Amino acid sequence: MTFEKICIQRYGADVPAPPIPAEVVEMRASDQPFVRLMADVLDEVIAERIAPDEHAHVAAIEARRAELEACEDEITYLDFGAATKYAEQTAEEMYQGVERSRSLGAMCRRSSKPYRGALMLMKLVRRIQPETCLELGSGLGFTAAYQAAALKLNGKGHLVTLEGPASIAAVARATIADLGHGRVSVQVGRWQDTLDAVLSAHRPFDVAFIDGHHDRDASIGYFEAILPALSDGAVFILDDIRWSQGMLEAWTEISAHPRVNAAIDLVDTGIVQIGDQAKAAERHKLT
Numbered sequence: 554m555t556f557e558k559i560c561i562q563r564y565g566a567d568v569p570a571p572p573i574p575a576e577v578v579e580m581r582a583s584d585q586p587f588v589r590l591m592a593d594v595l596d597e598v599i600a601e602r603i604a605p606d607e608h609a610h611v612a613a614i615e616a617r618r619a620e621l622e623a624c625e626d627e628i629t630y631l632d633f634g635a636a637t638k639y640a641e642q643t644a645e646e647m648y649q650g651v652e653r654s655r656s657l658g659a660m661c662r663r664s665s666k667p668y669r670g671a672l673m674l675m676k677l678v679r680r681i682q683p684e685t686c687l688e689l690g691s692g693l694g695f696t697a698a699y700q701a702a703a704l705k706l707n708g709k710g711h712l713v714t715l716e717g718p719a720s721i722a723a724v725a726r727a728t729i730a731d732l733g734h735g736r737v738s739v740q741v742g743r744w745q746d747t748l749d750a751v752l753s754a755h756r757p758f759d760v761a762f763i764d765g766h767h768d769r770d771a772s773i774g775y776f777e778a779i780l781p782a783l784s785d786g787a788v789f790i791l792d793d794i795r796w797s798q799g800m801l802e803a804w805t806e807i808s809a810h811p812r813v814n815a816a817i818d819l820v821d822t823g824i825v826q827i828g829d830q831a832k833a834a835e836r837h838k839l840t
């Protein structure tokens with residue numbers, strides 16, 4: 554069951570007054586402001602409450618998604634991520650990458666975060682009002698576009714998004730530019746080569762989102778590299794936490810880190826808040 558399916562299953566278009574899920578009710582009663590904020594975000598996304606000023610952005614981004622999903626143009630790129638769920642590649646093999654070619658439509662359908670998950674990012678960025686956001690994995694630009702829309706509506710903030718292959722980054726840039734969003738810079742290159750310089754140049758980050766590579770050790774390594782560059786109270790998001798056993802192990806380790814105040818498991822995405830509270834982290838899981 555994915556977050557997307559939970560949303561659709563609970564609240565189909567024909568259900569007029571959706572009940573608030575029990576997990577979200579529980580989160581609302583938390584004494585941690587971030588957990589209550591996440592309850593509001595989830596409630597809005599599950600019930601699909603989109604404010605009028607957000608609506609034009611959502612419609613434009615989803616129109617671009619439909620256009621790319623139908624596009625048969627071929628794109629060739631080096632894939633730097635884990636090729637299988639079974640961790641058969643070494644770090645060096647992933648660094649070298651594997652050449653692949655597929656249609657833009659296939660890539661869009663396979664790799665872009667679906668609507669509800671991307672909307673959740675937009676709602677989160679709207680509520681957090683960050684100064685600086687970091688994204689590892691621009692892909693074709695959809696999660697960057699949703700975050701950029703939120704920053705534009707916030708009237709402040711900047712997103713730095715990192716993408717390996719120049720061919721993919723060019724499509725991300727076009728997605729963001731086509732939608733008229735400023736506030737985003739796309740950094741091209743392997744994260745192993747580009748992340749440190751980005752962290753030094755733009756820290757501190759209030760939001761960090763990792764969506765790619767899909768390798769246990771690499772994911773933990775990115776978290777450890779990013780952690781010192783996060784502001785107090787920052788939000789760190791790891792996508793595809795159940796893509797493989799290794800990704801689930803990475804999420805388990807990250808969410809148990811002593812600097813984590815709260816951990817929210819949205820089935821396919823894990824969200825933690827960073828801080829230095831004395832008590833054990835509060836944990837919630839949407840099932």
Ligand SMILES: C[S@@+](CC[C@H](N)C(=O)[O-])C[C@H]1O[C@@H](n2cnc3c(N)ncnc32)[C@H](O)[C@@H]1O
Binds near residue numbers: 666689695716742743
């Ligand atoms: C799932 S896609 C990102 C999708 C995007 N966040 C969205 O939903 O719109 C992951 C991207 O990460 C990139 N990537 C994966 N591992 C990388 C690495 N080690 N260095 C640079 N880019 C990498 C891939 O090229 C791919 O485009």
